[in-house]
Amino acid sequence: MKIVVCVKYVPDATGDRKFADDLTVDRDDVDGLLSELDEYAVEQALRIAEEADETEVTALTVGPEDAKDALRKALSMGADKAIHVEDDGLHGTDVIGTSLVLAKAIAKAGYDLVISGMASTDGAMGVVPALLAERLGVPQATLLSEVGVEGGLVTGRRDGDAASERLEARLPAVVSVTDQSGEARYPSFKGIMAAKKKPVETWDLSDLDIEAGSVGLEHAWTAVDSAADRPARTAGTVVTDEGEGGRQLAAFLAGQKFI
Amino acid sequence: MPEILVYVDHVDGAVRKPTLELLTLARGIGEPVAVALGDGAADTAATLAEHGATRVLVHEAPEYAAYLVVPKVDALHAAYEAISPAAVLVPSSAEGKEIAARTALRIGSGVITDAVDVAAGGSGPVAEQSAFAASYTTTSRVTRGTPVITVKPNSAAVEPAPAAGAVEALDVTFSAQATGTKVIARTPRESTGRPELTEAAIVVAGGRGTVGDFTAVEALADELGAAVGASRAAVDAGWYPHSHQVGQTGKSVSPQLYVAAGISGAVQHRAGMQTSQTIVAVNKDPEAPIFDLADFGVVGDLFDVVPQLTKEIDARKG
Structure with missing residues (x-):
């Protein structure tokens, strides 16, 4: 079985993230890393691989040179090999374009199962897995908090707002997993050393038969017109409870007409 | 006036509040045409008409409940083909975003998710979004095709605006992919009797400071008619279900009032609540970062302060 796990290199969410002058995500001033939510995808790919025979786990990313760091992390966790799609023409690509590049790369790599995280921690749209399923023409079993593969079927639990659902889909399929799927x-140390020797292939747009005019900032189907720093919330009144704290808070809420 | 297609989120015919908010936004950029699917779809018409839907396209079929997402994509695509709208608005639930994205790809349109406002602009609707844990506000447009935009709950007021709401049957042919992912069992969430977290006007949330005892938090929530939230620390400790988690990897809420009890206010948590209109906090630690955001803060033990607050509110209600 061939598993492709999609990972993203993102600016550290605990850093002071900002926009660059062209209103794309600034990647220079904050250190990048493998998106925390994608670690869960790598983990589930490895667990599924451990349960099945002859399984190969390939980590795939689309991003600039530094994005290799995300692949290295996935390889050091235990993925077998990695593919890095890198091309100057990709800068500023939106979600529709990104899904095109990923889908072409997944098809070229060959797959039985595609696994991704629930969303990236920077763009946070959470729609790439659904778009991959649409483009690849295979079932989507997304936002799973529990996942298993057996007998050519992927099954899992999807916790929605109104109900928790048990899902079942035939492979090949696209799966995404939540942060509840397992630590x-x-x-x-051994994994980190071994990762250095694992193969990382680099593909560009021509390797994927993608025309330059279908990706990149100029050709995106959406445009960001402005990005403004939200004025920081200013701290209000802080009192120390000396037996009247609850009543003081009630007085504040009454003043604001909440009670 | 151009027609704006609005995807209806409903449970057995009961329209959920975010859809009514979408109708308000849709009326700002055109005439809302609603599309309601699945069991009870026709029962949504009266409520939708009351809030401005000029037409209500309905289609009921077992596929909507039996298979994941794709039957709804097929239907929204069919509705798009039927009315050629100027924009498509969808509630920003996890499922709503997936439906919107797949539909956008099919119709060759760009997609914007998690808008907090949609307004008319010189070259099509302009969507406002919060970025990077709500530290930025951006404006965006769809530049190709018909804008498909998902909108977060609490982004607009629910306003009565009576319209015709003429019910029409939508013709839907399911695609080969529609039956790809089976829903083999569904367990409805146990109702707590409290409002839905993302839709609530008031949220009372508990964190590490509760040490696992949410009694005081829940009692205050019930006194205020509020939803209950929890920090990641509280959820990771197993004290409260993940469905109530507020923050980067949980729900993002923007209520009129957010009460943080025993929550330090780490960036992970702030990402999910700092767009709340008013924030109040109770925490033992005077250095807790939550006090930097709070309009009113009490440094003290939540087990003293919160019950006193609940009692005082009850007394004031008289």
Whole structure:
């Protein structure tokens, strides 16, 4: 079985993230790393691989040179090999374009199962897995908090707002997993050393038969016109409870007409 | 006036509040045409008409409940073909975003998710979004095709605006992919009797400071008619279900009032609540970052302060 796990290199969410002058995500001033939510995808790919025979886990990313760091992390966790799609023409590509590049790369790599995280921690749209299923023409079993593969079927639990659902789909399929799916492993020293020797292929747009005019900032189907720093919330009154704290808070809420 | 297609989120015919908010936004950019699917779809018409829907396209079929997402994409696509709208608005639930994205790809249109406002602009609707844990506000447009935009709950007021709401049967042919992912069992969430977290006007949330005892938090929530939220620390400790988690990897809420009890206010949590209109906090630690955001803060033990607050509110209600 061939598993492709999609990962994204994102600016650290605990850093002071901002927009660049062209209103794309600034990637220079904040250190990048493998999106935390994608670690869960790598983890589930590895767990599924451990349960099945002859399974190969390929980590795939689309991004600039530094995005290799995300692939290295996935390899050190235990993925077998990695593919990096890198091309100057990709800068500023929107979600529709990104899904095109990923789908072409997944098809070229060959797959039985595609696994991704629930969303990236920067763009946070959470729609790439659904778009991949649409483009690849295979079932989507997304936002799973529990996932298993057996007998050519993927099954899992999807917790929605109104109900929790048990899903079942035939492979090949696209799956995404949530942060409830199981704690991601830390790379071992051995894993980190082994990762250095694992193969990382680099593909560009021509390798994927994608015309330059279908991706990139100029050709995106959406445009960001402005990005403004939200004025920081200013701290209001803080009192220390000396037996009247609850009543003081009630007085504040009454003043604001909440009670 | 151009027609704006509005995807209806409903449970057995009961329209959920975010859809009514979408109708308000849709009326700002055109005439809302609603599309309602699945069991009870026709029962949504009266409510939708009351809030401005000029037409209500309905289609009931077992496929909507039996298979994941794709039957709804087929239907929204069919509705798009039937009315050629100027824009498509969908509630920003996890499922709503997936439906919107797949539909956008099919019709060759760009997609914007998690808008907090949609307004008419010189070259089509302009969507406002919050970015990077709500530290930025952006404006965006769809530049190709018919804009498909998903909108977060609490982004607009629900306003009565009576319209015809003429019910029409929508003709839907399911695609080969429609039956790809089976829903083999569905367990409805147990109703707590409290409002839905993302839709609530008031949220009372508990964190590490509760040490697992949410009694005081829940009692205050019930006194205020509020939803209950929890920080990641509280959820990870197993004290409250994940469905109530507020923050980067949980729900993002923007209520009129957010009460943080025993929550330090780490960036992970702030990402999900700092667009709330008014924030109040109770925490033992005077250095807790939550006090930097709070309009009113009490440094103290939540087990003293919160019950006193609940009692005082009850007394004031008289």
